[in-house]
Amino acid sequence: MSAHPSYPAAPMTSPVSAKKKAQLLPTQAFLAKLFHWINLISLIIMITSGLQIYNANPVFGGRAGWHFPDLFLLGGWLAGGRKWHFAAMWFFSLNLLWYGVYVFVSRRWQRRYASASDLQVLQTGQNPKRKNYAWHRVAYTAIIPMLLLAILSGLAMYKPAQFHWLSALFINWQTLRTVHFITVPVVLLFTLAHSFLALKVGNFRLVKSMFT
Numbered sequence: 001m002s003a004h005p006s007y008p009a010a011p012m013t014s015p016v017s018a019k020k021k022a023q024l025l026p027t028q029a030f031l032a033k034l035f036h037w038i039n040l041i042s043l044i045i046m047i048t049s050g051l052q053i054y055n056a057n058p059v060f061g062g063r064a065g066w067h068f069p070d071l072f073l074l075g076g077w078l079a080g081g082r083k084w085h086f087a088a089m090w091f092f093s094l095n096l097l098w099y100g101v102y103v104f105v106s107r108r109w110q111r112r113y114a115s116a117s118d119l120q121v122l123q124t125g126q127n128p129k130r131k132n133y134a135w136h137r138v139a140y141t142a143i144i145p146m147l148l149l150a151i152l153s154g155l156a157m158y159k160p161a162q163f164h165w166l167s168a169l170f171i172n173w174q175t176l177r178t179v180h181f182i183t184v185p186v187v188l189l190f191t192l193a194h195s196f197l198a199l200k201v202g203n204f205r206l207v208k209s210m211f212t
């Protein structure tokens with residue numbers, strides 16, 4: 001297996017002892033860290049304020065249906081929830097936009113994202129470490145379209161007159177709001193799987209390297 005791309009390479013001339021090697025911290029690009037911080041904070045605000053909006057008019061089961069407990073809500077009431085939701089929307093979507101531009105302009109996607117070789121490893125590979133690494137890359141590659149779906153389905157509900165063509169892609173209003181809602185458990189499950197795989201691939205030091 002090739003070295004983890006975010007770990008500093010050991011100097012060729014002086015062999016690094018096993019103990020020293022274990023102390024080397026993985027490095028992450030500053031912009032990848034910035035993306036993570038803004039993404040995480042804005043996602044927490046978007047989800048908690050979104051649940052506040054949901055509680056005002058539950059999609060599943062009507063007014064007498066399932067309501068989320070106050071602990072997970074932000075905004076106090078419907079209008080408050082909408083204000084938080086639409087304010088955080090700008091941070092969340094502009095963050096994804098600049099990060100997408102950065103990934104393409106710097107060609108980062110070629111090194112950091114899932115490739116044909118990862119898919120091959122998952123099918124025929126024998127090395128469990130390399131397989132975990134491939135799963136991890138597949139997971140964080142696959143979540144990007146899901147974040148886009150959350151934004152686009154939200155936009156279609158936010159401005160249905162201006163983006164009527166976008167709303168029309170989701171067949172009807174109930175399907176549109178259900179798709180928007182389903183992106184939440186998907187993102188939450190992804191975050192769990194992504195954290196678990198990050199720990200398996202590079203233990204706590206790798207997780208720490210992304211947030212410090």
Ligand code: HEM
Pocket residue numbers: 006032036039040043108112136140141143147187190191194195196198201206207208210
């Ligand atoms: C929905 C939330 C998240 C999304 C969308 C996300 C997305 C991503 C993406 C796209 C990358 C590749 C970054 C790059 O190199 O340009 C990445 C890497 C990484 N993420 Fe996340 N992430 C999320 C949450 C988290 C959380 C909560 C943790 C901590 C447990 C975490 C830890 C990491 C680590 C350690 C890497 C580096 C992996 C490596 O170097 O192999 N992420 N994430």
